[in-house]
Amino acid sequence: MSGAFPVLGPALPEIFLALAAMALLMLGVFGKGEERPRIFFYLGAVLLVISAALAWLVTPKGGATIHAFDGLFVLDGFARFAKLMVLGASAFTLAMARAWFEREKLARFEYPVLVMFAALGMSMMISANDLISLYMGLELQSLSLYVLAAYHRDNARSTEAGLKYFILGALASGLMLFGMSLVYGYVGATGFDAIAKVLSHGHAPVGVAIGMAFILAGLAFKVAAAPFHMWTPDVYEGAPTPVTAFFAIAPKIAAFALITRVLVGPFGPMLPQWQPILVLIAILSMTVGAFGAIGQSNIKRLMAYSSIGHAGYALVGLAVGNQEGITGVLVYLAIYLAMNMGAFAVILAMRVKGRAVEGVDDLAGLGRTNPLMALAMALFMFSMAGIPPLAGFFGKLYVFLAAIHAGLYTLAILGVLTSAVAAFYYLRIVKVMYFDEPIEALDKAIGRTMGVVLTVSTLVVAFFFLVPMPVMRLSAAAAKTLFPH
Numbered sequence: 001m002s003g004a005f006p007v008l009g010p011a012l013p014e015i016f017l018a019l020a021a022m023a024l025l026m027l028g029v030f031g032k033g034e035e036r037p038r039i040f041f042y043l044g045a046v047l048l049v050i051s052a053a054l055a056w057l058v059t060p061k062g063g064a065t066i067h068a069f070d071g072l073f074v075l076d077g078f079a080r081f082a083k084l085m086v087l088g089a090s091a092f093t094l095a096m097a098r099a100w101f102e103r104e105k106l107a108r109f110e111y112p113v114l115v116m117f118a119a120l121g122m123s124m125m126i127s128a129n130d131l132i133s134l135y136m137g138l139e140l141q142s143l144s145l146y147v148l149a150a151y152h153r154d155n156a157r158s159t160e161a162g163l164k165y166f167i168l169g170a171l172a173s174g175l176m177l178f179g180m181s182l183v184y185g186y187v188g189a190t191g192f193d194a195i196a197k198v199l200s201h202g203h204a205p206v207g208v209a210i211g212m213a214f215i216l217a218g219l220a221f222k223v224a225a226a227p228f229h230m231w232t233p234d235v236y237e238g239a240p241t242p243v244t245a246f247f248a249i250a251p252k253i254a255a256f257a258l259i260t261r262v263l264v265g266p267f268g269p270m271l272p273q274w275q276p277i278l279v280l281i282a283i284l285s286m287t288v289g290a291f292g293a294i295g296q297s298n299i300k301r302l303m304a305y306s307s308i309g310h311a312g313y314a315l316v317g318l319a320v321g322n323q324e325g326i327t328g329v330l331v332y333l334a335i336y337l338a339m340n341m342g343a344f345a346v347i348l349a350m351r352v353k354g355r356a357v358e359g360v361d362d363l364a365g366l367g368r369t370n371p372l373m374a375l376a377m378a379l380f381m382f383s384m385a386g387i388p389p390l391a392g393f394f395g396k397l398y399v400f401l402a403a404i405h406a407g408l409y410t411l412a413i414l415g416v417l418t419s420a421v422a423a424f425y426y427l428r429i430v431k432v433m434y435f436d437e438p439i440e441a442l443d444k445a446i447g448r449t450m451g452v453v454l455t456v457s458t459l460v461v462a463f464f465f466l467v468p469m470p471v472m473r474l475s476a477a478a479a480k481t482l483f484p485h
Contacts, residue, residue: 007068007069008068009058009066009068010058010066010067010068010073010074010075010127011068011069011073011075011127012054012058013051013052013054013055013058013083013087013123014051014120014123014124014127016047016050016051016054017047017048017051017116017119017120017123018120020047020050020051020116021047021113021116021117021120024040024043024044024047024109024112024113024116025113027040027109028040028109028110028113037101037102037107037108037109037111038098038102038107040109040111040112040113041094041095041097041098041101041107041111041112042095042098043112044091044094044112044113044115044116045091045092045094045095045112046091047116048087048088048090048091048094048115048116048119049087049088049091051087051119051123052083052084052087052088052091055079055080055083055084055087055123056080056084058075059075059076059077059079059080060075060076064076065481065484067129069133071129071130071191071193072128072129072130072132072133072191073124073127073128073129073133074127074128074129074192075127076481076482077477077478077480077481078257078260078261078478078479078481078482079126079127079257080478081330081474081475081477081478082126082253082254082257082330082478083123083126083127085253085333085334085337086119086122086123086126086250086253086254086257087119087123088337089246089249089250089253089337089341090115090116090118090119090122090246090250092341092453093115093242093245093246093249093250093341093344094111094112094115094246095449095453096242096245096344096345096348096449096450096453097111097242097243097245097246097348098449099348099447099449099450100240100241100242100348100356101240101242103351103354103356104152104240104356106151106152106240111148111151114144114147114148114151115144115148115246117140117144118140118141118144118145118148118246118250118251119250120140120141121137121138121139121140121141121142121143121144122137122141122250122251122254123137123254124136124137124140124141125137125138125141125254125255125257125258126254126257126258126261128192128258128261129191129192129193129265130190130191130192131180131183131184131190131191131192132190134258134262135173135176135177135180137258138173138176138222138258139173141251141254142169142173142222145165145169145247145251146162146165146166146169147162148162148239148243148246148247149161149162149165149166149235149238149239149243149247150162150163150239151239151240151243152239152240155240157237157238158238158239158240160234160238161234161235161237161238161239162238162239164231164234164235164238165231165235168221168230168231169221169231171221172217172218172221172222172228173218175214175215175217175218175221176214176215176217176218176219178211178214179210179211179212179213179214179215179216179217179218180211180215181211182207182208182210182211182214183195183207183208183211183212183215185207185211186205186207186208186211187199187208192261192262192265192266193265193266195266195267196265196266196267196268196269199266199267199268199269199270200269204269204270204273208270209270209273212267212270212273212274213274213277215262216259216263216274216277216278216281219255219258219259219262220259220281222251222255222258222259223252223255223256223259223311223314223315224252224304224307224308224311225281225282225284225285225308225311225312225315226281226284226285226287226288226289226308226312227281227284227288229285229288229308229311232304232305232307232308233292233296233301233304233305235247235304236248236300236301236303236304236307237298237300237301237304237358241300241344241347241348241356241358242348244300244303244344245340245341245344245347245348248303248304248307248340248344249336249337249340249341249344252307252311252336253333253336253337256311256314256318256329256333259318260318260326260329260482261482263278263318263321264321264326264482264483265482268321271321275319275321278315278318278319279319279408279411281312281315282312282313282315282316282318282319282411282415283312283411283414284312285308285309285311285312285315286309286312286313286316286414286415286418286419287312287414287418288305288308288309288312289305289306289307289308289309289310289311289312289418289422290309290418290419290421290422291421292305292308293305293306293309293422293425294421294424294425296360296425297359297360297361298358298359298360299347299350299358299359299360299362299363299429300347300358302360302425302429303340303343303344303347306384306422306425306426307340309418309422310332310336310384312415312418313332313395313396313399313415313419314329314332314333314336314399316328316399316400316402316403316408316411316412316415317329317332317398317399317402317403319403319408319411320402320403320405320406320408321406322402322406322483323476323479323480323482323483324401324402324405324406325399325402325403325406326479326482326483327398327402327472327475327476327478327479328398328399328401328402329399329479330474330475330478330479331394331395331398331471331472331475332395332396332398332399334471334475335383335391335392335394335395335461335464335471336395338391338457338460338461338464339380339383339384339391339392339457339461341453341457342376342377342379342380342453342454342457342458342461343377343380343381343384345446345450345453345454345457346373346376346377346380346454348450349373349442349443349446349447349450349454350362350363350442351442351443352440352441352442352443353440353443354443357442360428360429360432361432361436361439362440362442363377363429363432363433363442364432364433364436364437364438364439365433365436365437365438365441366433366434366438366442367433367434368438369438369441369442369444370442370444373442373446373454374433374434375458376454376457376458377429377430377433378430378433378434379458379461379462380457380458380461381426381427381429381430382426382427382430383461384422384426385419385422385423385426385427386419386423387423388465389465390461390462390464390465391460391461391462391464391465392461394464394465394468396415396419399415400412400415400416403415
């Protein structure tokens with residue numbers, strides 16, 4: 001890293017990913033991309049894994065923080081942990097997508113390239129240390145996601161999903177830009193460190209508080225938190241299923257990392273102002289997620305409301321605003337990644353006579369026709385409901401304990417109550433699999449890649465309680481870098 005370009009060292013994973021994505025694009029356009037798209041899916045997944053390895057290697061040990069590009073870019077333990085989750089999730093969802101796209105005759109080399117550009121934007125968001133670099137990363141991610149939502153261009157639902165996401169995403173971006181301009185106008189700086197320094201001297205001007213509220217609204221849209229969630233069910237249902245799997249995991253984790261860095265960093269001194277807003281958003285998200293999914297018959301729409309609910313639970317830890325709360329958020333996101341990866345592996349494998357299906361009732365009788373897949377799905381559903389001793393229970397436990405220790409008793413109690421309501425629709429899926437008569441049995445063959453992802457996710461969810469410390473230690477070390485004092 002030292003030598004001719006020492007400043008580029010911290011951004012090595014991003015530089016590698018940008019060059020790799022562009023090389024893959026050129027290879028697809030001028031090479032045999034149209035004839036052999038399978039190679040591009042595997043190559044894209046491998047390049048994302050290499051980028052994750054680079055993120056692990058270039059991060060300083062011992063809780064140190066490195067700034068690059070005149071303070072626009074920051075590299076610390078928090079960035080490393082978040083990037084590992086995001087790049088790992090992107091690689092796995094890309095590998096899982098290949099078989100589905102091939103069966104639907106939609107496999108094209110553009111898909112891995114778009115996923116890589118989205119992952120590049122997410123990495124930039126995670127390491128953003130300035131409002132300008134934040135917006136650049138966010139828009140690179142968003143533009144890739146708009147195209148991915150409308151990837152099945154001959155399908156009206158997919159095109160509609162892309163258009164809805166684009167229009168509402170543009171609105172959210174506008175809100176954020178307006179908030180950023182207000183903050184810059186009152187503070188006179190866009191750098192996170194400079195904003196924090198100005199705000200730490202005393203009472204923040206009203207204009208900064210209003211600007212922060214607009215930025216928070218835009219970021220809440222990105223994590224699909226209520227009342228900015230309206231795009232989620234339609235986009236999740238309309239987009240191709242592998243795209244939905246990607247949306248539900250990687251961009252959500254990246255957006256949470258960003259919202260955490262923004263609130264704890266530059267707006268850390270304004271905790272009394274943003275905490276009530278976050279508490280309200282968390283309560284609304286948990287409530288909408290719990291009650292909105294009850295009447296859903298499409299499993300992708302159900303998972304959309306589930307993701308809104310999970311955003312609410314993660315926001316409980318973020319609303320606390322201290323090191324314990326952020327540790328809880330990171331643990332929750334790591335567990336959320338494993339649960340959703342497994343659940344979407346099952347959803348991607350749902351086929352009847354080779355035709356993709358996505359109704360909850362299509363899972364009927366799975367307990368008899370494919371007991372191992374049904375067992376895995378049951379474990380993921382129990383875990384999402386927060387039933388001990390599965391991983392999801394510990395995720396909720398840590399964020400609720402952080403809220404109780406911070407005196408946010410109402411938030412913790414409402415979190416437990418909405419978890420009880422949400423358990424209804426998770427358990428309904430288990431009931432359909434084990435007690436309903438199958439109309440048409442699902443195909444048994446699920447493919448090797450899907451089998452590996454399903455096995456790993458099941459083991460993590462089922463046996464997390466035996467070895468929780470590695471995730472706990474990594475999360476605690478990552479959260480500590482945001483609170484150096």
